[in-house]
Amino acid sequence: MSGARPERAERAIVVVVALAAGVAAMTQTLVVPLLGELPALLHAGTAGTFWVVIAAMLGGAVTSPVIGRLGDLYGKRRLVLVVLALLTAGSLLCAVADSLAPMVAGRALQGVGMGIVPLGISLLRDVLSPRRVGAAIALTSSVLGVGSAFGLPVGGLVAQLGDWHLLFWGVGLLTAVIAVLVVWLVPVAPGLAHGRFDLVGALGMTAGLTALLLAISHGGEWGWSSPTTLLLFAGSAVALVAWAWWERRVTDPLIDLATATRRPVLLTNTASVVVGFAMYAQILVVPQLLQLPVSTGYGLGHSMISAGLWMVPAGAAMMIASPVGARLSAARGPKFSLVLGTVLIGLGYVACLGWLGSTVGLVFGTVVTNAGVGFAYGAMPALIMGSVSPGETGAANGFNTLMRSIGSSMAGAVVGVIFTRLSTSVGGADIPLRGAFVLVAVTGVVSSVVALVVSGVIPVRHVRKPPENDSPGLVAVPSSRVRSE
Template sequence: MTLNPARPRSSAAPFAALLIAVLSFSLMQTMVVPALPDLQQEFRTSTTTTSWVLSAFLPTASVATALLGRVGDMFGRRRVLIASLVVFAIGTLLAALSTSMGMLIASRAVQGVGSAAFPLAFGIVRDQFPRERVPVAIGMISSTFGIGFGVGLVIPGPIIDTLSWHWVFWLGLVVILVGIAAVAVFIEESPSRSPGRIDWPGVILLTDGIVALLLTISQGKSWGWGSAGVIGLFTAAVVLLGVFVVMEGRVREPLIDMELLRRPAVATSHVAALIIGFGMYGAFTLVPLLAQTPSKAGYGFDASVTESGLFMVPMAVTMLIASPVAGRLGAALGWKLPLVLACLIGLAGFVVYAVAHDTEWTMYVGSAVLGIGVGFAFAALANLVVSAVDPRQMGEATGINTIMRTIGGSLGAQIAATVVASHVITGTRVPAESGYTTAFTMSAIALGVAAVAALAGPGTLRRSTSPAPAVVPAVELRGPSTGRARGDSTTG
């Protein structure tokens, strides 16, 4: 089968459609964050209960990413992408209409289905775009995840100040509906298929395991990391995910091919995604909080919600610029180099945060540097996976990579917040400056570990021979135990 044949029509419109689709999801991850104080006050609930507005989104997003990525491989990625966006739109509509905290939390859980947009979009790009454009396109789509995350912290401030928190969801719904229309009009159905059946026992085990793990992460601060509830949930997560791994290696048509995860390029990408997510996502929440700190505390900039979001704008801008650069660099020299550079550049950004957060301009510089690292990381991680698997395994492979990044980001954000909260100015509830310094240093160390992990992966930092095509069709093999088609790894 010939992959990514050159088409006479331009790929600009399909690419724009995919960007809108994934942007609609990435925006809604954080657009609700500035509204949390208003929600807590309006519904008269505790901080722990209000945090579920964020937490409920994560379990369904993680499971939907793996499940619908696999379903897209089986039944057609365009069809499943539209279906996931429709469910996402329904969840957003329900959130906009919510009149209780319970209804809002349930709506946010439904919204998590939209996470499938990322692995499905990667598959569509590989199937339908000209081969030479695939790395750059995947890099741009990957960075939309981070761009939407950052921009989602900026936009809601003026909306909440002038209207209400309901309008955050109405605005998000408009973007989703535009994305659905664009995909329906401009995207063709993917030609590749991976026939099979859904491994429902695997779905249940994966769902329960991820829910237990993310609950452990999200509730650790409020319940206490050493509490019986947190320890019990973590133990349950380890057991459930362990049983899942064992079962997936024995069933004929697993939800996730364990052999696929053992390929060096794929494994390196997943480990790096976990560590990078841990290191980088703390900044998305800590920087606005630091900016909002009253200057009488000895640091901080007395920023409003809207003003604090502006500290993330340089990160979004440099991500947008860095992604295509990383795509071209990876296509020419292999994906190991941009991944290592991503970790080192991200490390430098966190060093700036840690040692020079006393003035606004240095914080902007730190955000800009970190944005370059994030842009390189997202482009390299996705392309490492895409170039190493058979097209029929795109959904599950990229889905797991997104899950690893989500889990790492959730863990990093929670631990960073815990570190900051554990350092307070004596006699007050205001976090001490040392808490932020420690948290930023911790993220810098994590990026250093990720750089080591990337260096330990397969390949060299620069190809010594002529570069291989951006996407190489994998050699189809028949696994003796699973009966599924498998491909050999091909990566730089």
């Protein structure tokens, strides 16, 4: 970065990038309150309408590393605008949809918007002064969870009080406004990586991950030993092995596997899978427990809106935790924040387990867990970027976002299997038993312990802290590898 940028300008950049990432993340859970009504609204079967959720999840998971690499090559600000345009188009398509096909297509485009998270993180590293980078990256990373948490009450409120299409008209308008703000307030990053885009690698990774995520998401419904599930797992394994073989031999790989398998990066990404699992499992089960009828003996009887509003403190806790975590990372290192985050995630699940029949107890548990997720998500990009060059930050953070998405997909699969096996029929509808919620909470505690162990063995590289007027890049990159945007 040439010269010092005014403090007000830097704050505006952080707000715009974080807002863009938060809105993209919010679209992932915006339709969750609508799931029970979607078959009637879209004139489709229950199994088909579940693709409204899956399409966004798949779109975000498989495109984040691709978008990150494109940002490294062709300009992160430019790719942010492209992704915002796709997110706007997908939202508008959903806004006019009254059948399944256009709705699923629009949701897939909305899923691509998740690429804003790795793009925004790497862009902030390039354009902000060093003293502001840590807090800005922590905030942008944590909004992945914050946006998901706030999507629930927003979706429930609009669905219960108005036309559900307004959800998507609102998102489309908001993303269009954000795009204007990006053009106005966000500067062009100072340099780009050299190389070509690895199209073969992108196609191979997309095929392998799509098959894997479909098998994970639908294995419980189709049967884990069914031919379809086994074929998807086998196809995924073959595609990903072939992709890895190609990536190690191509000159400009989509994902540098030598970097991805470097111990700090590998362990951080492994922790990301487990933290993503813990976060999404809680998002899936707590609102259901809040909404189950009191007559079940363990349900809390809240309406859709009320349950969504009770989840707001969890999102707020994650947002508050992110700047605190950034200060802790600056003082004690990002590994400390990640370890602390995994401890809080486990304690939050323990609280939920102890107060399963109390609204206040459940909310307290979600607040503690989400504060832990805020610490963890804020620390992960710092750990990743401490091990890669500036020309690799977009792809590396995109891969980290992918790992979080895989964790979320695994949570959906595990919760689905538990609820299917431990449920009873009441009035023609299947309702999870109390034991199902207990088992999910126990699984959350176990996952937090696994994340704690993995986080504890991440090696830390101590680097010289740059002066405030230095370039915000954390690792030097040879001039032959960088070009001007």
